[in-house]
Amino acid sequence: MPLNPDALRHIPEEELHAYLDQALSRSQCVEIEHHLSECTACRVERDGIAALRDRTTALLVAAAPRRMRPRPFTEVSATHLERQHRRSTRIRTAAWAASIVAALGLGWAMSRATAPVVPAPERQAAGPATPAPTPPRMASAPPRRTTTAQSTPEPKPASPPTLHLAGLPVTPGSDSSRPTAPARPATSELASMGGAGTAGEPVLDGMWRTVSWDNAQSEADNWLPRVEGVPVVQVKVRRSQQGGRPLTLVTQQLASGEMISTVEGPSPEVAVFLSRQRGQSASAELQDMQVGSRQADSTAGRPASPGAPPRTLAIFGSAPSDSLKAFMLRVK
Amino acid sequence: MAFPRELAIFPNGLQAGFPIPGPPVRDEIETLYMTTYSAVVRFLYRKVWDADRAEDLAQEVFVRAMRHRPEKPRAWVFAVAANLARDEARAAIRRRKHLTLLSTEPTQRHQVEPVGEENVDHDEKMEKVRSALAQLTQRDRDVLLLWDAGLSYPEIAEQSGLAVGAVGTTLARARKRLIEAHDRSELEQKRNHAAQS
Numbered sequence: 419m420p421l422n423p424d425a426l427r428h429i430p431e432e433e434l435h436a437y438l439d440q441a442l443s444r445s446q447c448v449e450i451e452h453h454l455s456e457c458t459a460c461r462v463e464r465d466g467i468a469a470l471r472d473r474t475t476a477l478l479v480a481a482a483p484r485r486m487r488p489r490p491f492t493e494v495s496a497t498h499l500e501r502q503h504r505r506s507t508r509i510r511t512a513a514w515a516a517s518i519v520a521a522l523g524l525g526w527a528m529s530r531a532t533a534p535v536v537p538a539p540e541r542q543a544a545g546p547a548t549p550a551p552t553p554p555r556m557a558s559a560p561p562r563r564t565t566t567a568q569s570t571p572e573p574k575p576a577s578p579p580t581l582h583l584a585g586l587p588v589t590p591g592s593d594s595s596r597p598t599a600p601a602r603p604a605t606s607e608l609a610s611m612g613g614a615g616t617a618g619e620p621v622l623d624g625m626w627r628t629v630s631w632d633n634a635q636s637e638a639d640n641w642l643p644r645v646e647g648v649p650v651v652q653v654k655v656r657r658s659q660q661g662g663r664p665l666t667l668v669t670q671q672l673a674s675g676e677m678i679s680t681v682e683g684p685s686p687e688v689a690v691f692l693s694r695q696r697g698q699s700a701s702a703e704l705q706d707m708q709v710g711s712r713q714a715d716s717t718a719g720r721p722a723s724p725g726a727p728p729r730t731l732a733i734f735g736s737a738p739s740d741s742l743k744a745f746m747l748r749v750k
Numbered sequence: 751m752a753f754p755r756e757l758a759i760f761p762n763g764l765q766a767g768f769p770i771p772g773p774p775v776r777d778e779i780e781t782l783y784m785t786t787y788s789a790v791v792r793f794l795y796r797k798v799w800d801a802d803r804a805e806d807l808a809q810e811v812f813v814r815a816m817r818h819r820p821e822k823p824r825a826w827v828f829a830v831a832a833n834l835a836r837d838e839a840r841a842a843i844r845r846r847k848h849l850t851l852l853s854t855e856p857t858q859r860h861q862v863e864p865v866g867e868e869n870v871d872h873d874e875k876m877e878k879v880r881s882a883l884a885q886l887t888q889r890d891r892d893v894l895l896l897w898d899a900g901l902s903y904p905e906i907a908e909q910s911g912l913a914v915g916a917v918g919t920t921l922a923r924a925r926k927r928l929i930e931a932h933d934r935s936e937l938e939q940k941r942n943h944a945a946q947s
């Protein structure tokens with residue numbers, strides 16, 4: 419630093435502003451103060467800037483509301499909590515209304531494949547409620563080979579029941595072997611991304627036809643899965659891509675006004691259908707359904723179609739998954 | 751440690767991972783509210799020029815702060831306030847356009863309170879400051895108002911996109927221009943008075 423103050427550079431205006439605004443580092447301040455102590459011109463400049471600064475502040479003070487009515491902070495936090503609540507409600511509603519796909523997929527080896535003519539009903543008659551439970555299986559578990567029975571009908575449902583889940587790859591039985599009828603209970607998780615757009619209304623893809631109850635009954639071999647005791651609003655049928663028994667969609671309205679839908683069809687198609695239901699993922703347990711007997715009944719007398727894919731039955735709608743699980747038990 | 755900040759009102763419980771009832775410590779946003787509310791209202795008022803609106807917007811700023819829990823709360827509230835004011839200004843322009851479409855009459859300023867002598871004085875002063883501020887460039891005005899709101903140079907720099915070193919320059923210019931504009935309008939007023947009498 420030169421010793422002669424006149425030779426010093428004068429402090430730039432903006433630096434004096436920063437100095438007065440206390441925006442400089444300690445060492446910068448020391449430097450400036452040292453210069454000010456020796457330079458009259460800069461001291462004058464500094465005083466001028468200080469006055470300008472004060473006037474600005476004074477002017478801005480006038481640019482303020484005449485009075486303020488600060489509200490207590492509780493109002494702020496109340497508004498915050500209210501919004502938080504609304505947000506979570508919205509999310510819940512979405513998770514709910516948008517069809518919690520309680521996909522109670524109950525895969526079963528479609529018994530239409532079974533025993534050409536008589537045996538199935540007989541078997542069912544023999545012991546409809548006795549099939550041995552399969553251990554729970556996770557949806558993500560690798561597909562297990564369907565246990566097959568000899569084409570020779572067996573007197574009892576000796577063969578272990580099979581469970582197929584929506585989306586599981588299917589290993590169709592060979593020509594000589596057929597999946598046994600009685601699908602059996604199991605509990606499993608089926609996670610499904612999906613959810614209907616609005617309050618339980620299913621999102622329909624493909625060519626769904628609305629049909630009368632009777633027509634649907636006849637198209638679906640007199641077995642339209644639905645929750646017993648709940649008024650049916652609509653029945654829709656879509657031709658299965660594999661032919662044979664169609665996909666059925668029975669929509670029912672609960673006393674609360676919410677809709678629940680029961681969909682039944684070949685597992686892959688049901689899985690696709692469920693995935694179209696926009697919204698949240700939902701999981702539901704596969705329930706002990708005992709539908710094997712019904713399946714067998716409904717298909718009795720039909721020509722065997724060997725290697726028929728497994729089918730899935732699922733319920734979804736704007737109800738909590740617990741309720742849907744409960745409804746699953748009431749499916750007829 | 752990343753505990754939910756909501757639990758932070760019970761520091762004892764925070765340590766344990768669950769709330770233990772103890773003397774509740776004031777929420778940091780509440781402290782911020784206490785210390786910066788009027789600065790935020792003033793800041794907003796100088797942008798929207800409506801006291802009630804400024805207070806409503808300030809309230810909104812703090813409600814949002816409750817949700818976002820900003821890391822640098824002071825700078826954050828003014829940034830959000832500036833954004834809200836900008837949106838407000840845009841909406842006002844739209845409204846004005848709409849109004850001019852509806853009727854060609856000039857929009858009337860509503861006066862809610864009876865105007866006393868003091869108020870007239872206050873309003874006059876304010877009108878001058880308002881027009882002086884309006885003569886600044888957007889950047890100069892923003893920096894000046896942020897400074898007046900109590901933000902530091904680095905905070906102002908971050909919000910305005912200036913280098914910290916440029917904040918002093920901008921402030922120097924803004925202050926000078928504000929005073930000049932203000933003095934000009936005072937001078938004009940005096941001349942007008944003189945001409946009238």
